[in-house]
Amino acid sequence: ASLQATFYGHTYENPFMNASGVHCMDTAELDGLATSAAGSFVTKSATAEGRDGNPEPRYVNLELGSINSMGLPNLGLAYYLKDAIQRQTAHPDKPFFLSVASYKGFDEYVANMKAIQDSAYTGLVELNLSCPNVPGKPQMAYDFEDTEKLLTEIFSFYTKPFGVKLPPYFDFMHFDKIAAVLNQFDLKFVNCINSVGNGLYIDDETDTVVIKPKGGFGGIGGEYVKPTALANVRALRQRLNPTIDIIGTGGILTGRDAYEHLLCGASMLQVGTQLYKEGLGVFDRLNSELLDILVAKGYNTIAEFKGKLATLD
């Protein structure tokens, strides 16, 4: 049996990669991912200028997951572009993903994508749509009109392959609306999900929140979010053009969690919280556990069961 994953014309040894934000801040961390058992990797979402991010504590591991309000700390788009161009030249056989964000809304998103279009980077980009839009409006991906406007603007000049990272949706009307927007564009993939926004965790000894920014409100990851992640992968797979691949992110701790994301239609799989907790060895364990599941079920390839979740008809 083989865990080979085909994604945008490349065959990866396995579908596993980090989730943007975890173990991907600088060249050293990215080198660690590149030499780990991960099939691919993605950089920390970059903004035009480098950012310190929010005051600490801003990320906390919890028994059932994690909570974070990092505030987009990153070394700036120029840093990641330089690293990416060096990396694509040194290892053309090992494609990866460059994550792009924006802290100032629509115009910065466009400017960042223009900078990549004009650069020598030719690989995949993951556009993080969970970023703030104009004050008084929700994050970009929760404003369907602005998301459509942004993608229309980007596709008017951007000719390189890219996809979008989405926050979770919780209403069938929202699954329908975001899919209707995304299906209008030649996107290579959609990554579901980003952390479940603005959760709150209370320390049971101090009766205090556990992260400093935003009065303790932060994005939730880990076991807490798997049912939501699976639902978003499944709902988007059912609605998106087959030319748009799905990356499954959220609640992947074991080979079984990975298998469930694949059943829902994911092609690549991202691991955030569990990578933070366990380190790079998590990829060796996940590969081993997923392979055991294929063998136990008599599958030779992921293609034999990908997207084949059964319903109770």
Ligand SMILES: CC(C)(C)CCc1c(C(=O)O)[nH]c(=O)[nH]c1=O
């Ligand atoms: C939440 C934003 C800061 C607007 C974007 C960056 C980001 C962060 C972050 O840098 O706080 N954390 C997440 O779990 N997901 C994200 O997409």
